[in-house]
Amino acid sequence: MLSKSQVKYIQSLGQKKRRDEEGLFIAEGPKLVTELLKEQKVAIKEIYALKEWIQSNRQVIGSFPIIEIDEADLERISQLATPHAVLAIAEKINWDKNYVLKGNVSLALYAIRDPGNFGTIIRIADWFGINQIFSSSACADLYNPKVVQATMGSIARVRVEPVELETWLRENKEIRTYAAVLEGRDISRMEKLTEGIIVIGNESKGISDEILNLINVKITIPKKGKAESLNAAVASGIILSHLIL
């Protein structure tokens, strides 16, 4: 059984302040932890897991020292509504090299506040081979357990760089910027992108006028029916699929 102070420590990493102080984050669930174990980029510090998970994952675990816990312990340390067998504590990812905008397609996220959307967008970027995302300060915390969860491991492959978005866009004016608006160019009729920054707006408010002023190409996902809008992650997937594939 875990001690009270161990439980308290792990629980405390649910808070951004504590994650920042410790430089750590939590990853939960078999799929996510298995993915992270395979990624050299992520330094896992501790893994807490149920006996059954340990027994059926010997190969991926290798020589990593797992701390075996029971359901009651898992319940106490988990941040999820329904805990899933395993929880890992890992060091925040350190991307050593500089990012490169030239010759790359990048995403920039303006105020993506919903952790599920944020994580899902990281996963979508990873699917389409986009490995750098720039996030405005109004985005959810990258290491929020729900963001980490929704990336499904892509957090280890896609660099997410927090920036002051307006200033950063001004500093990188040589790269063309794209953003979805109500009346822009039909994404299904555009040429494929090989370089550019695609800005994704807030779930309900889109992007600010200041940032809209810095956009070179306004694009649109044509609407054929009556829904007022699309979810931000869904819109990101649709836009990327048309500009990349």
Added chain:
Amino acid sequence: MLSKSQVKYIQSLGQKKRRDEEGLFIAEGPKLVTELLKEQKVAIKEIYALKEWIQSNRQVIGSFPIIEIDEADLERISQLATPHAVLAIAEKINWDKNYVLKGNVSLALYAIRDPGNFGTIIRIADWFGINQIFSSSACADLYNPKVVQATMGSIARVRVEPVELETWLRENKEIRTYAAVLEGRDISRMEKLTEGIIVIGNESKGISDEILNLINVKITIPKKGKAESLNAAVASGIILSHLIL
């Protein structure tokens, strides 16, 4: 203040069994309730709302008799983690005419268990002008408050018909069926669809072999990066955008 029995009654509609018995469902939040008020298809029975919401929504409310409640009451009747100003109780939607597969593009959902994904797919269908979805018995309950919430009002415009999917597909063999698999035709190079049934698979397991055998055209969202999969709602949006736009 609401009576104990009122609160208990509203809370009970969080359960599928009670919703089925009463033929009712719950819709929460300003955006959703406002959308439903505009839709003739939805018969709203009761609306519970905070004073501020009532005052700032006179126009959309019209002559509908609103029951004013306070924050404490809202907290007690809400199914949401963070209640939002207004909750409506409505009758389940009754689609009178028969659905038509000929000349239409339809979606069929195989075991979409996550309520958020289910609702988001309904919203995406509505964006692309698809107004009929066939859901297998293993899908989440259409009237689960989280499904309703995620549709953002599209539940009133897109007919969702529960079916025994395998049998139903066999009965409708004259309509071409499409489903995403790992190696199929690149969706970005296909002709636009004007008729067909697009089958969307379960979040982690895809579609069953039995259903795969009934698929005429296997399609693929090409992968350029390393994510293992895409979220089911995101995949639906990408597929529809390529086959419709």
